[in-house]
Amino acid sequence: MEFTFGEEHEALRNTVRSFLDAESDEAAVRTAMASERGHDPGLWRRMAGEIGLAGLVVPEVHGGAGMGPVEALVVFEELGRSLACVPALSSYFAANVVLEVGSEADQAKLLPDLASGRALLTVAHVDAGGRWDLGVVSNEARREGEGSLLDGDWRYVLDGHVADRILAVARTSDGLGVFQVEADAPGVSRKALPGLDLTRRLADLRLDRVAARRLGEGDARAGLERAWLRTIAALAAEQTGAAGRCLELATAYAKSRYQFGRPIGSFQAIKHQCADLLVKVELMRSAAWNAAFVAASGEGDLEVAVRMARSYCAEAGFEVAAQALQIHGGMGFTWEHPIHLYLKRAKSSELLFGSAIQHRERLAERLAL
């Protein structure tokens, strides 16, 4: 695998970074996270319209930017760096599911609204047991005439409290199905969860005899797996961007903070911690790049690349944020300093989509260990 970025990637990175620097600085993040919705819908529509973030991988014919996993890598690194409160991960997941599972007609119906930012679309697949694993889906869909009826509880739905439509995953007589549920349909109830991480919101969803339309035909498991893996690859990029920012903050603090008449970064006790953070960020970057390039090329084993990235970035991403907080000393423990926002995002990102141990277990199976 060769990692080459073109001028268009640099341009994309610069565009996204300038936009976020201007529109989603720390003050904006704090305002958004204190709001009821948890994000600024106007900002999201502008990101959708001006830089195509909502429909990143949506084909141009459906109003998207027609990009791929490497461009997503660039964008999510920047989103992680800024901690922007926008429904980017949920939209990316949903777009990938529609592309992998939906028919041409499904795509034409769902993707334009998603790409323009007019309607938020998210995916619900974790059942009441709370396990992030497509192999563990207990909610069932019942056929009713031409359509289906859904009953049950779905947990930890990304941006589920504000989504306009939900793609709910349920078992059917012929494998896994993905069902389109309108958020305002009778029988839909949802509850915003008070999150550990205030910058990315989750909701629980209860469906009570809700009429739903199935996407595509036949068992959706393989398509869902691919969409899931691509989303985890994007999350790894986001974690890398956030960790890189933590390293920047810690290094800058170590240079400017004086104790005992010296910048604390001149003490090896602090300097070596910074060096260890640099090492972790570089390995995270390797992991995230590898996952994105494997996803883009279609060569190599996507599952292995993504599970490697997932298991490493989950743990290292948190360790970097935690150690960066330690380097900030008492300042790092204040609400006023932004490092706790990164710590909370890092822990929530570690817990989303399954633990590092869970992903290593699947890797062990793949490696015949």
Add this chain to the structure above:
Amino acid sequence: MSGGGEAIGEEALRARVRELLAAAHPDEVDRVTFRRAQYDHGLAWVHFPEGYGGLGLSPGLQAIVDDEIARHARTTYADLVLNPIGIGMGAPTVLAYAPEAYKQALLPRIFTAEDVWCQLFSEPGAGSDVAGLATRAVRDGDDWIVNGQKVWASLAHRASWAMLLARTDPDKPKHDGLSYFLLDMRSPGVEVRPLYQITGDAEFNEVFLNDVRIPGDRILGKEGAGWRVAITTLMNERVAIGGYSRPGQGMAEKLLRLWREEGPSSPRGAQGRSAAEIAVLRDEVVRVHVESELLGITNQRTKDAMRAGTPGPEGSVAKLVQAELNKEITELALSVIGSDALVYETGYPLERVEAGERSLREFAKHDFLRSRANSIEGGTSEVMRNILGERMLGLPGEPRADKDVPWKEIPRGRA
């Protein structure tokens, strides 16, 4: 013989190799005869100037020479096996700094490996801080008399020549009082002893220098300018070591093999271990495998970045990660082996040469001990972290007790 020159292309170079093979073929003549002919054809190190074993070409073209020889001969010689320090570090230093007569006398014999070389820099009291070394060279007429102790010298027991760094002026700050000498290892007063490691092998030596006399014309560079010459040697060390397979490459693969063949799911490795114990171990095995893979990818990124002309911090990260990971992997290997790791089948022979054939288990146990040095040799992990912190992240240096101070006034412990 066709003339060498700047414009020589790959085909002309290959033709020149075939001329060499017509004059002296490695399958037909002895090593010294063949290598001497290769030197005389300018094919020893093609990036050296003509007349010194080279043709003034780019160093990358040496691979063409090696390839062409390998195409036409069964017998080939590996520089890094024959005379790694002489060829990798000695020759470039001699070329850059030695008087003409020494260049002519020494360079061909380095290439033929008639003269094996070693390097005498490190001392018991000067490891990470090698510029603080204490071996003294004192003038005696035109000559120098050297006294001191050197350590971690590979190949000193076979070497005819050494690159020696010694202190000629203790009143100057440490970097300014050093001089660089060519030392004939056969001189009276040079004593070489094997340095036994925790593995029971001796890959290195201690070298004691007692009133060793060095003729005045064997100083390289000017008196007091030895550190600059040493930098040349050390830069080439990095290039030379880059040619070796990195220590520990494939260690994670060995661990996976060990798990599959002799781990808890094999009859020999089961040892009545509980499911929980096996699950924890397996998770750790996968974890170090993932980190090892990510290190490989990081190395790949370094190559890609260098090709694009934008080298980043990836290369400096690699040494640190590899060293620490090797230790983790081999510690884990012992956990996988379980109680049988109490047994060290090969024993500790206290011999110079490493033992020969080993089983997978014996390798794991040996590597467990040998890998302790990975985070010490070639720059300790602490020094690597300083480099990353100061050069990559721009953090300030420690206040120093040895800056602008005469060397003899620098505080030091007892070596």
